[in-house]
Amino acid sequence: MADDSLPAALRPSTVAVTAGRPPHEPDQPLNHPLTMASTFVALGDREYGRYGNPTWQAFEEALGELEGGTALAFSSGLAAVATVLDLVGHGALVVAPDSAYNGTLGQLADLEMRGRVRSLLVDVADTDAVVAACDDAALVWIETPTNPNLDVADVRRIAEAAHAAGAYVVVDNTFATPLVQTPLADGADIVVHSATKYLGGHSDLLLGALVTNDETLAGVLKGRRDLFGSVPGTMEAWLALRGMRTLHLRVERATANAAELVSRLREHPAVELVRYPGFGAIVSVELAGGALAADLLTRKTRLWVHTTSLGGVESTFERRRRWKTESATVSDALVRLSVGVEDVEDLWADLAGALDDLTVPGAS
């Protein structure tokens, strides 16, 4: 009865659709139901709603299988980030990208201000510089590509150097998704996700996750989640798993749209620089007209929505430096585009129309 014709390791698209489901038995639902429960009958594995929930577990199973480890869901991406940064001892050194997600850098700055850790910010695309910074580190934080400069890190080489120094290696995989890279296979100890973005994919939930292939570490992280109560909402976990069923389709379409827009944006006179790592659906453009042009662009479109966040089916964009907390390594003229799954011709018509308005006729 066993189907020997199936490969031992299913391909990611198949995992996205099939993982985290109830067994194929008569009367079982195809999807895990929403289990709304604050407590469970005593003497089982869960006991209380803070320690586990079958709906979270379905999401965790699917994400764990995609990343190649044990996954834990958290109330948000930043709750997951905080749990990881809390792993290091008092006064320990954390190495991190100078243009990482501003919430991550905000947590680091807060910890440093209170004397809890020391931090060293590096250009994560400069592998030699990161390797040199690893010497004294207890934790090396990698985000690749970075938000919003889209710098790409060499995870393997950095992980080797960090491990030689005895440091944890953490990769925020929110932008790439496990369809593009699986950092645990490249030597990372922990993968971080803001499932709010691509995993959920519909701009309707906040959720975070950690994944590790070290069972001891998984136990420690679960213990912290139990202690802090940074647990996900049941509805959010359910929606995120539903979103993940089409992750591969959404990423494939959004990536194709992004690649097409990149080639057209590179030709547009209002655009000075296009940042695109060659994969994924986030594109950052720096406008020739500076911050003013960037602000104007976000007000001149009908389809593109001016909003923070990213990774939904709908195309959105934002001038990141409108946030006072955004790193100074990010250009004032930068607009980050989160390309959605609409028809690319409509997306381009809307964007090109707004960009044309910014181009002064006759200017060189």
Ligand SMILES: *Cc1c(COP(=O)(O)O)cnc(C)c1O
């Ligand atoms: C949004 C984001 C986070 C934070 O996640 P939340 O779910 O918003 O708390 C962390 N890292 C990256 C790269 C992000 O884009």
